[in-house]
Amino acid sequence: MSPQGGLGVAVIGTGKMGADHVRRLHHVISGARVTAVVDIEAERCKALAEEMEGCTAYAEPEAAMAADDVDAVLIASPGPAHEAALLEALGRDLPVLCEKPLTPDAASALRVLEAEQRLGHRRVQVGFMRRYDTEYAKLKRLLDGGELGRALMLHHRHRNPSMPSWFTTEMLINDSVVHEMDVTRWLLDQEITAVTVLKPTPSSLAPEGMSDPQLVLFETESGALVDVEIFGHCGYGYQVWAEAVCERGVVGIGDEHGPRLSADGRWGGRVTPDYIERFEDAYDRQVRAWVDATRRGEVTGPSVWDGYAAAAVCEAGVRAQREGRRVEVELIERPDFYQ
Numbered sequence: 001m002s003p004q005g006g007l008g009v010a011v012i013g014t015g016k017m018g019a020d021h022v023r024r025l026h027h028v029i030s031g032a033r034v035t036a037v038v039d040i041e042a043e044r045c046k047a048l049a050e051e052m053e054g055c056t057a058y059a060e061p062e063a064a065m066a067a068d069d070v071d072a073v074l075i076a077s078p079g080p081a082h083e084a085a086l087l088e089a090l091g092r093d094l095p096v097l098c099e100k101p102l103t104p105d106a107a108s109a110l111r112v113l114e115a116e117q118r119l120g121h122r123r124v125q126v127g128f129m130r131r132y133d134t135e136y137a138k139l140k141r142l143l144d145g146g147e148l149g150r151a152l153m154l155h156h157r158h159r160n161p162s163m164p165s166w167f168t169t170e171m172l173i174n175d176s177v178v179h180e181m182d183v184t185r186w187l188l189d190q191e192i193t194a195v196t197v198l199k200p201t202p203s204s205l206a207p208e209g210m211s212d213p214q215l216v217l218f219e220t221e222s223g224a225l226v227d228v229e230i231f232g233h234c235g236y237g238y239q240v241w242a243e244a245v246c247e248r249g250v251v252g253i254g255d256e257h258g259p260r261l262s263a264d265g266r267w268g269g270r271v272t273p274d275y276i277e278r279f280e281d282a283y284d285r286q287v288r289a290w291v292d293a294t295r296r297g298e299v300t301g302p303s304v305w306d307g308y309a310a311a312a313v314c315e316a317g318v319r320a321q322r323e324g325r326r327v328e329v330e331l332i333e334r335p336d337f338y339q
């Protein structure tokens with residue numbers, strides 16, 4: 001524990017999500033303190049550390065993880081930097097909350113899976129925060145309850161107002177649709193077996209060369225079909241919807257967020273501007289669950305297996321996107337360690 005008490009957390013990557021998690025750990029969640037922040041952008045990182053008593057800025061994740069006041073690590077650097085930070089944390093037997101994706105491809109995710117198994121106990125929770133969202137949790141409870149029968153199809157819509165300038169066509173799959181890969185596996189409690197990607201004529205609002213929007217189709221072990229509309233530049237706001245078509249009913253989520261106001265002869269709701277607002281409660285619940293479990297010496301929530309399975313689907317999805325054909329997902333057999 002850090003000298004001032006509470007779990008001492010090093011936050012790696014202090015951009016949009018990292019800074020939001022720092023705020024959350026500092027002001028919203030009890031039982032943890034941010035004792036280290038790490039970023040390759042030294043000035044911004046130093047300025048952030050100076051806002052919090054007892055917090056040190058580092059340029060290298062290794063140096064932060066070696067500090068005496070660091071008990072746990074929250075990784076919020078870009079996906080390609082996750083593997084090195086995860087392997088370092090596992091080498092030091094430190095608990096980790098790693099933002100999605102675990103890693104961007106299956107081979108690197110498998111290396112993390114092997115490292116955690118070598119350690120002999122689970123240490124990593126993956127930041128698939130939709131599992132902590134109230135609406136998704138209600139949908140999961142309804143599907144698990146069985147009264148609607150088997151889920152035959154899922155329809156997902158995932159719309160962002162715009163994407164950062166460095167966002168690529170491939171990232172629509174392995175950075176955005178990775179959320180639908182995880183919630184599909186979680187809601188239906190089964191693996192995704194194949195992926196197909198269809199591309200309409202791109203929106204004139206999409207950057208030159210980016211194929212946006214796209215329609216992604218998953219097939220699952222039980223023969224359910226799942227479609228995902230991913231739209232990175234819809235322009236008008238942030239919307240995430242899901243609908244499960246079951247044998248004895250249909251259930252949808254995504255419309256209930258925010259107040260629906262009737263006034264001045266009009267009625268209507270508000271569209272949230274971004275994921276920071278839409279999933280604020282889910283991020284809070286996710287980080288609180290991680291801090292509480294870590295303080296109890298436990299690991300809960302989405303596992304490295306979930307991160308690896310999503311990475312394997314991402315890999316198939318990126319190939320399906322490039323090659324314009326259906327691609328089967330290749331998964332290793334699930335180790336007993338992750339049953």
Ligand SMILES: NC(=O)C1=CN([C@@H]2O[C@H](COP(=O)(O)OP(=O)(O)OC[C@H]3O[C@@H](n4cnc5c(N)ncnc54)[C@H](O)[C@@H]3O)[C@@H](O)[C@H]2O)C=CC1
Pocket residue numbers: 012013014015016017018038039040041061076077078079081099100101127129175275279
């Ligand atoms: N759960 C969710 O809804 C969301 C998750 N994310 C995930 O969070 C992570 C970060 O995304 P953003 O905050 O949007 O990116 P960002 O670009 O705003 O921030 C990333 C930060 O990491 C720093 N960085 C880069 N390489 C580093 C390294 N090797 N070591 C330490 N710092 C490094 C950058 O300088 C930058 O400050 C990604 O994995 C992304 O997929 C992002 C948005 C929403």
Ligand SMILES: O=C1[C@@H](O)[C@H](O)[C@@H](O)[C@H](O)[C@H]1O
Pocket residue numbers: 160175176177179275
């Ligand atoms: O994780 C997230 C971003 O990284 C991703 O780029 C967005 O498309 C998602 O909506 C958001 O939740």
